[in-house]
Structure formats: C-alpha cells, structure tokens
Amino acid sequence: MPGFTPDTAQTLGGHDWLVARRVAAAERLAAVTWPSTSEEIWRYSRIDDLDLERYQPRPADQRSLAVPVLDPGLVAKGVVVGDLADLDDPDTVDWFGTCSDASPDAFTLLHDAFVAGGAYVRVPPGVVVDEPLFFEHRVGGDGLASFPHTLLVVGEGAEVSVVDRFAAHGAPHLCDIVIELLVGDGARVRYVSVQEHGPETWQVGLQRAHVGRDASLHSSAVALGGDYARMRTESFLEGQGGESDLLAVYFGDSDQVLDFRTLQDHVAPHTRSDLLFKGAVEDQARSVYSGLVHLRESAQHARASQTNRNLVLTEGASAESIPNLEIEANDVHCSHASAVGPIDDDQRYYLETRGIAPDEAERLIVLGFFDDVLNRLPVPALAGALRRTIEHKVSRLRG
Amino acid sequence: MTTRLVIEGLHASVSGVEVLRGVDLEVASGEVHALMGPNGSGKSTLSHVVMGRDDYEVTAGSVTLDGTELLGLPTWRRAELGLFIAMQYPVAVPGVPVGVLLGAAVAGRGGDPGGVDAAVQREAARLEVPAEFLTRGVNDEFSGGEQKRMETLQLAVLEPRIALLDELDSGLDVDALRDLAQRVVALTRDSQLGVLAITHYARLLSELRPDRVHVLMSGRIVTSGGPELAQQLEQTGYEGLAAEFGVEELTVRPPEPADPFADPGF
Known part of the structure; x- marks a missing residue:
C-alpha cells in the first residue's frame, strides 16, 4: 500500500517541475509537527480526530477534472484552460505555489507532496472572458486522499469568472484543496467554489488571493457537504486601490462540522475589503467562523468590514463566531459584526x-x-x- | 354573511401581573370600533392576546369568531379563520418581500397564490407604495410610515373578516393617515371588514368614523359610546374621564413590559 512517502510523491506523474516540487515537499513532510487543537488557529476544529493512516494518496491514473471547452476566439487571444497535470509553460509554472507558499501549513505541505493535477486558467492582459468557466472536481474514493488544486492567473486589466465544484464521495475520504487566485493589476475576477462532499469526506483547504493595484476580487464560497470541512479563505491586498469581497453561504446538518478561517490582509493603501459569511446549522451540526482583518501600517486609507451571522435551528446545533481586528495604520475605516442565534x-x-x-x-x-x-x-x-x-x-x- | 368577534370576560397576565381584567367587546362585519385609552392601559395587550401571541397567559374568558373559540388555537389558525393585526411596530423579515409573504399566506389558506402579485401591484398603486418596497424584505429598513402603508397593503390583499389595527396612526403624517384610513373605510364598505382600531388620538377617528368608541383603563373597558365619546375625551382627557367613572388607576402597574416588537437596533 503506497503511503504518504517521497516514493509515492515520485510516482504520481506529471511534468518534471511538478514531480520535483512534490518530492521536495514529501521530504519536508516527514519533519512536520502535525497540528492540534491546542493551537489557536485549530481551536474548535476536529483536527485531533484525523488519522492519516486511514488514507492513501489517490492514484495518478484517476483523472477526475472536467475542464470547460473554451471558445476558439478566446483561445486565439491566448486564454488557456486545462489540467495542471499537463502544464509545462515555464511562465506560468512559476506561479504555481505562489499563494500557498505565502501561507503554508501542514495541509498545504501535504497537498504539495501529492498534488497530481487540478484546474488551471490563464487570462492574458486585457482579455475579457464573458462566460463563466465551470470546473468540476470529481475527486473521491474509499480510503483515498485527493489533492484538488486551482490556479488562476489573470493578467493586467483582464476579466474572468470561474466556478469550481468539489464533490468527493467515499468512505472515508480526505480532500486537501489549494486554490490560488492571482489577480493582476486592474483585473476583475469573480470566483465561486461550491463544496458538496459526501457525508464521510474530510476537507481541509486553503483559498488565497493576491490582489494587485486597482484590481478586484469577488469570491463566494458555498459549503454544504462533508463530515468535517475546513476552508481558510484569505485575500492579500498588495496593490494600491485593490479590493476584495469575500462571501460565504454554509449549511450544516446531522453531525457535520463546517470550519472557516478568514484573513483580510491589507498591505497597500486605499485598499477595500468586505466579508459576509452567513450560515445555518441544525441537528447536531457545528460551525466555526474565525476571521482576522489585518490593516498593516502601510495600508493607510484602507476600508474593511467583516460580518458573520449564524442561525442555529435546533438545540443540539451550535456555532462559534470569532471576529478579530489587527490595526496598525492610523487612518483607516474598519467595522465588524457577528451574530449567533435561533430563528427570531x-x-x-x-x-x-x-x-x-x-x-x-x-x-x-x-x-x-x-x-x-x-x-x-x-x-x-x-x-x-x-x-x-x-x-x-x-x-x-x-x- | 355577518362575522362576529366576541370577547367575553377576558383576563390575561404577563409576568404574573394581570393586565386585562375582564374585557367584553364585540365587533361585527362592516363595523368600526375604536379602542382608546392611555399608555399602559392594556390596548396592545388586548390585540396580541386576541391574536394569540404566547407571551401572555389568559386566565379567564373567551374570544370567539363566529362561535369558534380562538383561545388555545395557534396564531396562524386564528389568521386563517379571518383575523388580522396591523402591528404598531411591524417586524422586519429580511429577504422575504411582501409578495412572497402574501403568496405563502394565500397558499396556506388553500388559495391560489397566482393572483397575489397582481393584487400586490394594485394595492401598491392605490396606497402609493414605491416599487422598491415590494422587492426588499418586508419592513426591512422601512420608515414608520412605510411600515404602516405595508401593513395596510397586506390587510387589503388578504381581505380578512376582522382587523385589529394597533395604532395604525403612529408615525404617520396627516396625508398618509388619511390615505390609509380611507383604504380601511373602503374595505369596511366593499368587503364588510370589521375593524377594531386602537389609538390614543381622536385624529384617526375623524377619518375612520367609528360606530362605537370604547375606553380602556387599567385593563377594563370603563365606558363605551358613540363617536361623541372621542370628542368628550379630547376635552376632558383620560384623567377627567377617569374621575367621572371613579377609576383610580388609569394604567396597570407596572405598565406594559418593554415592547417585544421594538426595533432591537441591529
């Protein structure tokens, strides 16, 4: 049985750059201290229940990504969509890992060690893609671990909308996701992720956007499935005038745990970010929202808002809501709100x-x-x- | 067919304090009754007890609609049977526009919700409700006047048999008051709506022209009469009237609890 070893990382296929990255990550993985709920960022999570021994990496021969067919006019303009397993363009290979390397944890490292493919979109500067691009990540399988990846590289002034749907079924299944959104200067990106896993899927994921000057990201997450499903959602506003809207809808039932950690990280001045996460829980389900707005010293005139509201529909269900602010600049606008309660x-x-x-x-x-x-x-x-x-x-x- | 709402010997308490101390009142189709009284006399309590809000404990009496005992029935069943309340402080329901609300209400009665949108549009035009208030969640960030227009719109679309109007006049300017009162009067004429209008002020009554005026003090109706009673009240005030009827307390002490429908401010 192949385990989470450098040998397995070697045999998962793909171009040389991907194999090299995987093997390097797998070697580092051996030294990683696995997280526990004693760390603040894992508080309220179910990380202590995770038994990696129950899983093995999904074999490379199981391709599971449905890639949209691109309009020939867009192909002519240089738009590329495809599977990361086929990616060998040195200009864009360099982008891979930009976001996850900037916010690593044990699961991004595990992901890096065993990722075998994923969605890839590149939109050249100035090109507008009108119709949304839909990617279906049919990852899953009994006793397997899958590593879906999305890499979106949007050039200066370009526009695109992308929808990822993740549905992993299997008993048990571990789904370790990395979503990288590179929003170039003046670009406009709309991104939606829909998570409809089966009831025995464990998900741990990172979605991180790097937003350039005067660029905008509008991101929505829909989280409905999974046994335990965690997503870190981060927007890194590194260019002046950049903005991000982060939205989420979640609904947990039976004994699901839906776990969200967010970061609105303002680096550049005159940046704006809004966050609205709304969820409901029923039966014995639990949700966790823990979010940080970080206005760095360099982010003068930044505006940020953060709102999390939760409906608790039955007595056995519960929701945690922990908004946090870290403000280092002195001329900024910032607001946050959080609510947990039953139907009024x-x-x-x-x-x-x-x-x-x-x-x-x-x-x-x-x-x-x-x-x-x-x-x-x-x-x-x-x-x-x-x-x-x-x-x-x-x-x-x-x- | 004449519908009759009959309240007999109604006693009710909240938090152990008796706020209704034997109320008798009868409202029939096509009639307009005014219920007046000082703050804290139990007027709003009466409307919510009749409607079935579960914050109040009914300790004695009966409330019947055409002989059907309402006490013990849930609020929605009372509404189905033909009761309606226009609230003093209507509740905001974000994301539920009035058309969706009324569609569910009509479907719940076994009616065809297909005609609701047209009826809403018609009433909105008649009551001068701007289109944006039909698409937003009902009462969500509406002004007091907008809320009262929306309550009246719902009244007109649902066509209940008996309507309790709890201070329909509060928060309204004179023109809006006249518009809404005229719509209510038209419903009493055209649909034989029976009305129990709760108010502090005679102003509403000059528009509604009630058949009967009742004065509630300390949880009891101390006197009833024709429209002239409202005029007398304007001159003597509640204290003068209380002296005349030998009422020592105008209000129930402690007064009504903090209004559960007040805007919580978030």
Whole structure:
C-alpha cells in the first residue's frame, strides 16, 4: 500500500517541475509537527480526530477534472484552460505555489507532496472572458486522499469568472484543496467554489488571493457537504486601490462540522475589503467562523468590514463566531459584526399573524436570511439551485 | 354573511401581573370600533392576546369568531379563520418581500397564490407604495410610515373578516393617515371588514368614523359610546374621564413590559 512517502510523491506523474516540487515537499513532510487543537488557529476544529493512516494518496491514473471547452476566439487571444497535470509553460509554472507558499501549513505541505493535477486558467492582459468557466472536481474514493488544486492567473486589466465544484464521495475520504487566485493589476475576477462532499469526506483547504493595484476580487464560497470541512479563505491586498469581497453561504446538518478561517490582509493603501459569511446549522451540526482583518501600517486609507451571522435551528446545533481586528495604520475605516442565534420569535409571530404555519414561516425566514448573499453570487444561475438545496435542508428538518 | 368577534370576560397576565381584567367587546362585519385609552392601559395587550401571541397567559374568558373559540388555537389558525393585526411596530423579515409573504399566506389558506402579485401591484398603486418596497424584505429598513402603508397593503390583499389595527396612526403624517384610513373605510364598505382600531388620538377617528368608541383603563373597558365619546375625551382627557367613572388607576402597574416588537437596533 503506497503511503504518504517521497516514493509515492515520485510516482504520481506529471511534468518534471511538478514531480520535483512534490518530492521536495514529501521530504519536508516527514519533519512536520502535525497540528492540534491546542493551537489557536485549530481551536474548535476536529483536527485531533484525523488519522492519516486511514488514507492513501489517490492514484495518478484517476483523472477526475472536467475542464470547460473554451471558445476558439478566446483561445486565439491566448486564454488557456486545462489540467495542471499537463502544464509545462515555464511562465506560468512559476506561479504555481505562489499563494500557498505565502501561507503554508501542514495541509498545504501535504497537498504539495501529492498534488497530481487540478484546474488551471490563464487570462492574458486585457482579455475579457464573458462566460463563466465551470470546473468540476470529481475527486473521491474509499480510503483515498485527493489533492484538488486551482490556479488562476489573470493578467493586467483582464476579466474572468470561474466556478469550481468539489464533490468527493467515499468512505472515508480526505480532500486537501489549494486554490490560488492571482489577480493582476486592474483585473476583475469573480470566483465561486461550491463544496458538496459526501457525508464521510474530510476537507481541509486553503483559498488565497493576491490582489494587485486597482484590481478586484469577488469570491463566494458555498459549503454544504462533508463530515468535517475546513476552508481558510484569505485575500492579500498588495496593490494600491485593490479590493476584495469575500462571501460565504454554509449549511450544516446531522453531525457535520463546517470550519472557516478568514484573513483580510491589507498591505497597500486605499485598499477595500468586505466579508459576509452567513450560515445555518441544525441537528447536531457545528460551525466555526474565525476571521482576522489585518490593516498593516502601510495600508493607510484602507476600508474593511467583516460580518458573520449564524442561525442555529435546533438545540443540539451550535456555532462559534470569532471576529478579530489587527490595526496598525492610523487612518483607516474598519467595522465588524457577528451574530449567533435561533430563528427570531418576533419574525415567526409576524408571519403567523398572516396565516402562515410555523414550519413554512421558518422556511421563509431561513431562505430570507441567505437571500442577500445568494443575490450577490456572481453567477446568478447558481442561486436558484442553491435555494432549492437550502429549502431541502430546511424542510427535511421541519417535515 | 355577518362575522362576529366576541370577547367575553377576558383576563390575561404577563409576568404574573394581570393586565386585562375582564374585557367584553364585540365587533361585527362592516363595523368600526375604536379602542382608546392611555399608555399602559392594556390596548396592545388586548390585540396580541386576541391574536394569540404566547407571551401572555389568559386566565379567564373567551374570544370567539363566529362561535369558534380562538383561545388555545395557534396564531396562524386564528389568521386563517379571518383575523388580522396591523402591528404598531411591524417586524422586519429580511429577504422575504411582501409578495412572497402574501403568496405563502394565500397558499396556506388553500388559495391560489397566482393572483397575489397582481393584487400586490394594485394595492401598491392605490396606497402609493414605491416599487422598491415590494422587492426588499418586508419592513426591512422601512420608515414608520412605510411600515404602516405595508401593513395596510397586506390587510387589503388578504381581505380578512376582522382587523385589529394597533395604532395604525403612529408615525404617520396627516396625508398618509388619511390615505390609509380611507383604504380601511373602503374595505369596511366593499368587503364588510370589521375593524377594531386602537389609538390614543381622536385624529384617526375623524377619518375612520367609528360606530362605537370604547375606553380602556387599567385593563377594563370603563365606558363605551358613540363617536361623541372621542370628542368628550379630547376635552376632558383620560384623567377627567377617569374621575367621572371613579377609576383610580388609569394604567396597570407596572405598565406594559418593554415592547417585544421594538426595533432591537441591529
């Protein structure tokens, strides 16, 4: 049985650069101290339950990425989409790992040691891609660990929308994701990740964006599946005037744990970031939101907001919400808000006075709660399907 | 068919304090009744007890609609049977626009929600509700006046048999007050709506022209009469009236609890 060893890292295929990176990471992995809940960043997580011995790396011959077909006009303009396993363009190979190397942890290292492919998009400067690009990461498999990766390199003034869907099924399965969003100066990127794992999937992931001068990132995360599903979402505003909007919708049921760690890291002046994470938990599910807004000394005139709201729909469910600010600049605007609570009795009563039965009232209130985030999804077609999924989760509980 | 809301010997407590101390009142289709009284006399409590809010404990009496006992029924069933309340402080429900709310309300009654949008549009035009208030969550960041227009719009679309209007006049300017009162009057005429209008002030009543005026003090109706009673109140005030009827306390002590519908400020 191949384990998480340098030998396995060697045999997973791909071009030389990828193999070399993997082997180097696998060698470093042996010296890594595995995290535990005693570290603040892993507090409230289920990291202590993880038993890596239960998994082995997914074999390289199982390709699982559905890559969108690109319009020939865009190909002519130099837009490239594909699987990272096929990537051998030295200009862009250099970008691989830029974001994860800037925010490493044990799981990005594990990812680096065994990543065999992933989604790759490159948009040259000035090129506008109108239609969203959909990537389907059908990772999974009993007793396997998969390492989905997305690398998005968007040139100066370019525009693109990308949707990743991750669905890993298998008993048990470990899914270790890295998403790298490189948003060039003046570029506009809309990114959506949808996580609909099976109930026995463990996910640990990093999504990190580096946002250039006057560039904008609009990112939405939808998290619905998994046994334990953790995602770190980071935006690094390194160019003056850059901005990021980070949104998330999550809904946990049965005994799921959904775990979010966010970082809005303002380096450059006149940068703006907004964050709105909204979630619901029912049954015995738990959610964790822990986020930091970091306004560095160099980030004068920056504006940042951070909002996390949680609906706790049953007594056995719970949500943690921990917003944090670290402000080193003296001329900035910053706000944060966080809320955890059950469905509001007054709202339910109001709807009941109109003749709406309590179950239906709660369904309307929960859908309404998510409405502002769903309406801001950059790909409106996703909102309808998501509303139905959320309705199903609510009515399953109430029915 | 005439519908009759009959309140008999109603006693209710909140946090162990009796706030309704034997209320008798009857409202029939097409009639307009005004319920007046000083702050803390139990007016809002009466409307929520009739509607079935579970913060109050009913200790005696009955409330029937066409002979059906309402006490013990959940709020939504009372609404289905034809009761409606326009709240003093309507509750914001983010992400639930009024059309969605009314569609669910109509579907819940076994009606066809297909006609709701057109009815909402029609009433919005009649009540001068701007389009943006139809797309936003109901009452979400609405001003007091906008909320009262939206309550009246819901009243007109749902066409209940009996409506409790809890200070429909608060937060309204004179023109808005007239518009909303005229809509209510038209409903009493065209749909035989029965109205119990709660108010401090005679101003609303000059528009609504009630058939009967009742004065509530310390959880009891101390007197009832025709429209002239409201005019008398304007002159004597509640204290003068209390002296006339030998009422020592105007309000229940302690007064009504902090309003659960007040904007929590977030």
